[in-house]
Amino acid sequence: MPATPRSSTDVVIVGGGLAGLAAARRLDRAGLDWVLLESADRLGGRVATDVVDGYRLDRGFQVLNTAYPRLAALVDYAALDLCYFTPGVLVRRGSELVRLAASVRPGVLGASLSAATKLGSRLDLVRFGALVGRYATLPPARLLAAPETTAEVALRQAGLSHAFVEELARPFLSGVLADRSLETSSHVLAMIVRSFARGRIAVPAAGMGALPAAVAAPLPAERLHVSAPVGAVAPGTVQLVDGPAVRCRAVLVAAASPLVPSVPLPRMLALTTYYHSAVEPPLAEPTLVLDGDRRELVANTVVMSAAAPGYAPAGRALVATSVVGPNPPPEPVVRAELGRLYGVPTDGWAHLTTVEIPAALPAAPPPQGRLRQPVAVGDGLFVAGDHRDSPSIQGALASGWRAAGAIVRSLR
Numbered sequence: 001m002p003a004t005p006r007s008s009t010d011v012v013i014v015g016g017g018l019a020g021l022a023a024a025r026r027l028d029r030a031g032l033d034w035v036l037l038e039s040a041d042r043l044g045g046r047v048a049t050d051v052v053d054g055y056r057l058d059r060g061f062q063v064l065n066t067a068y069p070r071l072a073a074l075v076d077y078a079a080l081d082l083c084y085f086t087p088g089v090l091v092r093r094g095s096e097l098v099r100l101a102a103s104v105r106p107g108v109l110g111a112s113l114s115a116a117t118k119l120g121s122r123l124d125l126v127r128f129g130a131l132v133g134r135y136a137t138l139p140p141a142r143l144l145a146a147p148e149t150t151a152e153v154a155l156r157q158a159g160l161s162h163a164f165v166e167e168l169a170r171p172f173l174s175g176v177l178a179d180r181s182l183e184t185s186s187h188v189l190a191m192i193v194r195s196f197a198r199g200r201i202a203v204p205a206a207g208m209g210a211l212p213a214a215v216a217a218p219l220p221a222e223r224l225h226v227s228a229p230v231g232a233v234a235p236g237t238v239q240l241v242d243g244p245a246v247r248c249r250a251v252l253v254a255a256a257s258p259l260v261p262s263v264p265l266p267r268m269l270a271l272t273t274y275y276h277s278a279v280e281p282p283l284a285e286p287t288l289v290l291d292g293d294r295r296e297l298v299a300n301t302v303v304m305s306a307a308a309p310g311y312a313p314a315g316r317a318l319v320a321t322s323v324v325g326p327n328p329p330p331e332p333v334v335r336a337e338l339g340r341l342y343g344v345p346t347d348g349w350a351h352l353t354t355v356e357i358p359a360a361l362p363a364a365p366p367p368q369g370r371l372r373q374p375v376a377v378g379d380g381l382f383v384a385g386d387h388r389d390s391p392s393i394q395g396a397l398a399s400g401w402r403a404a405g406a407i408v409r410s411l412r
Contacts (some may be wrong), residue, residue: 005035005225008247011407012037013254014230017045018393019384020254021215022400025074028219030408032043035246037238039229043216046253046360052352053314056207060357060369061322064211067199067339068394075214081306082202086285091168091292092341093118098292100168119165119292126157127159134196144370151189152182159397167292174324175299176271177391178361184287185368188390195394203251205310235379236340250407254400256386266387269361272328274321275352276335281306281317282342283382290340298337299324328356363388375403382407
């Protein structure tokens with residue numbers, strides 16, 4: 001990739017995460033001239049994979065959902081060699097792991113109803129199934145036209161008991177949204193649950209870093225610039241920190257950034273992922289394990305190598321564990337909790353690394369409306385990122401695509 005971008009172009013994209021790459025795909029398809037400037041030494045933003053001693057360690061626990069519409073439009077799932085997780089979750093309740101699945105695929109939810117009466121009452125499970133079915137089957141426009149509240153209020157308005165919310169919904173959603181308080185918009189909740197019910201959860205065999213690489217693959221490499229931090233943007237100009245200004249007709253800042261003062265920075269939520277290696281997998285299936293005992297320390301844990309064997313060397317298992325919040329506990333405390341959650345000794349596990357991400361996801365409290373915040377700032381400036389749509393991979397991709405469409409219309 002060239003060290004110095006061209007001096008003038010139609011559009012400068014600042015940020016090489018998923019939003020910026022999706023925007024580049026649409027601008028390229030439209031035949032506009034563009035360059036992308038990324039301050040890091042790689043593309044992908046928050047989505048990346050480090051290979052350490054034969055382990056594939058994603059930058060925090062991340063998965064992709066096959067129901068994300070913009071994802072399916074931009075990448076070939078077959079080329080990603082997806083490795084799938086089991087539908088549903090296992091919930092630690094005392095001495096037992098209780099299974100619950102929620103899906104529109106035939107038979108999945110019904111099997112849960114007969115097996116999971118220890119998660120709240122049978123009425124809870126019926127109401128939960130009705131809520132998931134509503135989110136999964138109603139058109140998105142109807143879901144986003146419903147009165148908006150918080151995720152917690154929406155769950156309780158659905159008639160779910162306090163025990164069901166605290167022992168299943170809060171542990172699961174806290175890991176998905178990085179929000180243990182469940183103050184996230186009910187509209188975000190509806191779209192997230194819809195995706196989980198309609199799609200499958202997976203990781204690429206080569207790690208989540210393969211996702212931005214796949215989005216970027218069709219783009220001309222000479223227009224993608226890494227290690228190119230931007231110091232300032234203004235109408236018609238982007239100033240590099242260590243280089244000349246680039247003149248342009250439009251600027252897209254594809255990240256939550258102070259470069260556009262008129263767009264308030266979102267409050268960012270923290271997640272921490274602990275990676276451990278074990279000789280024997282503590283669970284023989286790739287299923288998310290939640291803590292239903294209300295200890296509120298671990299959000300979720302999963303044996304990554306049970307889904308994607310290439311995530312660990314032969315003869316080893318890789319366990320990823322997520323904790324929500326800005327003050328993660330010491331690793332020995334987490335390891336002790338994992339012994340309780342899996343019901344196996346963890347003294348012999350090796351701690352590979354702890355990945356702290358202070359800005360993992362943008363907070364999305366009400367009002368979020370139809371999950372489409374404005375992307376045009378004025379004077380040829382545009383913004384994109386998951387803070388403009390929903391806090392998810394889908395939100396980042398959709399926002400970048402939408403912002404590029406606005407740029408194409410404005411320039412033509």
